[in-house]
Amino acid sequence: MSADAAVKKRKLPKWVTSFGWQILAALVVGLVLGGLARSLGPDVEGNPNGLQATLSVIGSSYVSLLKAAVVPLIFTAIVSSIVGLRKVTNAARLAGQTLLWFAITALISVTIGIVLGVVLKPGASASQTLETGDPYAVGTWWNFLIGLVPSNFLGLSVNASFDADAGAVAASPSFNVLQIIVISVVVGIAALKLGAQAEPFIRFTESALAIIQKVLWWIIRIAPIGTLGLIGNAVAVYGWDKMGSLTSFVAVLYLGLLLVMFVVYPAIIKANGLSIKQYLSGVWPAVQLGFVSRSSIGTLPLTQRVTERNLGVPRGYASFAVPLGATTKMDGCAAIYPAVAAIFIAQFFGIELTIVQYLLIVLVSVVGSAATAGTTGATVMLTLTLSTLGLPLEGVGLLLAVDPIIDMGRTALNVAGQALVPAVVAKREGIIDLDLYNAPRRGLAFDNDDVDANAEAAVNADATPNAEETADADTASKA
Numbered sequence: 001m002s003a004d005a006a007v008k009k010r011k012l013p014k015w016v017t018s019f020g021w022q023i024l025a026a027l028v029v030g031l032v033l034g035g036l037a038r039s040l041g042p043d044v045e046g047n048p049n050g051l052q053a054t055l056s057v058i059g060s061s062y063v064s065l066l067k068a069a070v071v072p073l074i075f076t077a078i079v080s081s082i083v084g085l086r087k088v089t090n091a092a093r094l095a096g097q098t099l100l101w102f103a104i105t106a107l108i109s110v111t112i113g114i115v116l117g118v119v120l121k122p123g124a125s126a127s128q129t130l131e132t133g134d135p136y137a138v139g140t141w142w143n144f145l146i147g148l149v150p151s152n153f154l155g156l157s158v159n160a161s162f163d164a165d166a167g168a169v170a171a172s173p174s175f176n177v178l179q180i181i182v183i184s185v186v187v188g189i190a191a192l193k194l195g196a197q198a199e200p201f202i203r204f205t206e207s208a209l210a211i212i213q214k215v216l217w218w219i220i221r222i223a224p225i226g227t228l229g230l231i232g233n234a235v236a237v238y239g240w241d242k243m244g245s246l247t248s249f250v251a252v253l254y255l256g257l258l259l260v261m262f263v264v265y266p267a268i269i270k271a272n273g274l275s276i277k278q279y280l281s282g283v284w285p286a287v288q289l290g291f292v293s294r295s296s297i298g299t300l301p302l303t304q305r306v307t308e309r310n311l312g313v314p315r316g317y318a319s320f321a322v323p324l325g326a327t328t329k330m331d332g333c334a335a336i337y338p339a340v341a342a343i344f345i346a347q348f349f350g351i352e353l354t355i356v357q358y359l360l361i362v363l364v365s366v367v368g369s370a371a372t373a374g375t376t377g378a379t380v381m382l383t384l385t386l387s388t389l390g391l392p393l394e395g396v397g398l399l400l401a402v403d404p405i406i407d408m409g410r411t412a413l414n415v416a417g418q419a420l421v422p423a424v425v426a427k428r429e430g431i432i433d434l435d436l437y438n439a440p441r442r443g444l445a446f447d448n449d450d451v452d453a454n455a456e457a458a459v460n461a462d463a464t465p466n467a468e469e470t471a472d473a474d475t476a477s478k479a
Contacts, residue, residue, distance in 0.1 A: 023288045026227035030055070033228070034235025048236075055232035062226025065219045066298035069212055073297060075184045076209035077323035082188030083202050084319045091320075094425060098321050101421045102329050103366050105268070109260050109331040110365035113339030114358055116259075122252040122340065123347025150179040181327055213301045220289060220302055227292040234404050246402050249344050256336040257409045261287075265420050272427050274437065281441050282310030283419045290415035294407045299415050300326045310441075311423040312433030318422055325418035330381075332410030332417075335365045338385040345386065345395030357389045364388050 037052040048056065085091035191198040191205075266276040286303040293299055304322040307313045313321070339361050346353050364385050383396055399406075426432035 022224040023227055023292060026224035027231055027292070030228040030231030031235055034232035037232065037236035052233065052236040055229045055236060058229025059226060059231075059233045060229075062219075062222070062229060063293070063295070065226075066216075066293060066295050069216050069219070069298075071180060072208065073212050073216065073300065074180050074323075074327065075187075076205050076212060077300065077319075078181060078184035078327070079188040079191065079205050080202075080209050081320040081323045082185065083191050083198070083205070084316055086192060090429070094317055094429065095320070097425045097429065098324065098421060101424055102325070105264070105329075105331055105417055105421065106335045106366045107362065108264055109256075109335035110339045110362050112259055112264070113256050113336040114343065114361060116252050116256050117340045117343030117347075120248075120252050120255075121347055122248040123344040150183050216298070216301045219298075223289055223292060230292055230294075246399070249340070249399070250402055250406055252344075253337065253340050253406055254409050256340060257332055257413045260331060260336065261413050261416055265416060268420065268424060272424050274423065274427055278437055278441075279311065279420070279423065282306055282437070283416055286415050286419060287412045291408045291412040294404070294411045296326045296330070296411055296414045296418065299411075303415050303418050307419045307422050309436070311419060311426075312436035313422045313426045314431050314433070317426060317431065321422040321425070322418055325421060329418050329421065330410075330414045332413035334381050336413070337406070337410055338365060338382050341382050341395070341399060342385050342389060342391060344399075345391055346389075348395065349392055351391065353389070360388050361385060 033051065033055060037049060037055060040049045040051060043049055047053075085095065191202055266279070269276050269279045283306055286299055286306050289302050290296060290299045296303075300323060303326065304318055307318045307322050308315050342361055343353065364381075382399070383393060385391075386393055386395060423432065423437070
C-alpha cells in the first residue's frame with residue numbers, strides 16, 4: 001500500500017472508526033426510533049408495534065449475548081486473578097490496599113448519597129398515589145447468607161413454571177452469581193496453595209479465560225447495535241411520562257453519580273499525583289459500554305483492557321483487581337443508590353430516620369457490596385438496606401418502573417471505580433507505567449494484542465482501527 005493510499009484510508013470520518021462516536025450515534029438514533037415507536041402506539045390487538053418489537057428484540061438479544069458468557073467469565077476470571085497473585089511481588093499488600101480503597105471510595109459515595117437525600121428530599125414531593133409493584137423480597141440478610149452456600153458446583157438451578165398457553169411446564173435455567181464467586185474463590189485459593197501440581201489446571205483456566213474474553217470482545221464490537229435497541233426500547237416502553245413523581249428521585253440520584261464521577265474520582269486521582277484528563281479519557285470507553293450494557297461483568301474485558309493499556313496498571317495486578325472489582329466494587333449500585341433510595345422511600349412513606357439508621361446505611365453499603373453481583377444486584381442491595389432499616393419492602397416495587405433508566409448511570413459509575421482503584425493502588429505502590437498512563441490518546445487501543453510495545457504506549461481505548469492502520473503501526477515499529 002502506498003503512503004498516499006494509507007493517508008486516504010486514515011481520513012475516514014471519525015464516527016466510522018471511533019467506538020465512542022459509534023456509541024453516541026447509536027444513542028441518538030435509538031432515542032429517535034424509540035420516540036417514534038412510542039408515538040405510533042400499540043397495534044389494534046394491544047401488542048407492541050413492529051418498530052418497538054424490533055427494538056426490543058435487538059436490545060434483549062444483545063443482553064442475552066452478554067449474559068451467556070457470565071458464568072464461565074466469572075469463574076475463569078476470579079480463579080485466574082487469584083492464582084495470578086503468585087506472579088506479583090507483595091501480592092498480599094496489593095490485595096489489602098485494593099480492598100481498603102474499595103471501602104474508602106464506597107464510604108465517600110454513600111456519604112454523598114445520604115447528604116443529597118437529606119438536603120434535597122426527593123421523596124417529599126412524590127405522589128402518594130404512585131402504584132407499587134411486587135417487592136423483591138429475597139434481599140434479606142438471612143437469605144443472603146444462605147445464598148452463599150453453593151447448591152452445586154456452578155451455582156446453577158432450574159426454575160419450572162406452568163405455561164397456560166402451551167399447556168405444559170416450562171423450565172428455565174438460572175444461576176446464583178454469589179455462589180459462583182464463592183466457588184471461584186475457593187478453587188482459586190486451592191490452586192494457589194497446591195503450587196506445581198495445579199499448573200496444568202491453571203494453564204487451562206487462563207486459556208479458557210482468554211477464549212471467553214475474545215468472544216466477549218466480539219460482542220463488545222457490536223455494542224452500538226445493542227445500544228440502539230436498548231435505548232430505543234427503553235424510550236418506547238417507559239418514556240418520561242411514566243416517571244411522573246419519580247423524576248425528583250432520578251434527578252437526585254444522577255446528581256450523586258455525577259458528583260462521584262467528576263468530582264470525587266478526579267480529586268482522588270489528583271491527590272495521588274496523576275492526571276485527571278488522562279484518567280477520564282482513558283476510562284471513558286469502558287464507562288460508555290457500561291452505561292449502555294448495564295453490566296459490569298459484560299464490560300469486564302474492556303475495563304481490564306483500558307486499565308492496563310490506558311492507565312498503565314501492570315497486567316499481573318490488573319487481572320486480579322479488575323475482576324474482583326467487577327463483582328464487588330459497586331459505588332453506583334451499592335453506595336449511592338441504596339442511600340438515596342432508602343431515604344426516598346422513608347420520605348415517601350412519612351418515616352423519620354434516626355442517626356443509627358443513617359449509620360446502618362453506611363455500614364451496609366461498605367460491607368455488603370458483594371450482594372450487588374448479578375443482573376438484579378442493585379435491587380438485592382436495596383432490599384438488604386431496607387430490611388436492615390426496617391423500611392417497607394414495597395418501596396422496591398415503587399422504584400422498579402425507573403430501574404432501567406437509573407441502572408445505566410449506576411453501572412457507568414461502577415465501571416469507572418473498578419478502573420480507578422487499581423490505578424491509584426499501582427501509583428501508590430510504584431508499579432504504574434507512567435509513560436503509558438500519560439501517553440497521547442491516539443485512538444489505537446483496540447488494536448491486536450500482537451502490536452509492538454512501542455506502538456502500544458500510544459494507545460487509547462477510543463476507537464477501533466482498521467486493519468491497514470494496525471498493520472502500518474506494526475510495520476513502523478519494526479522499522
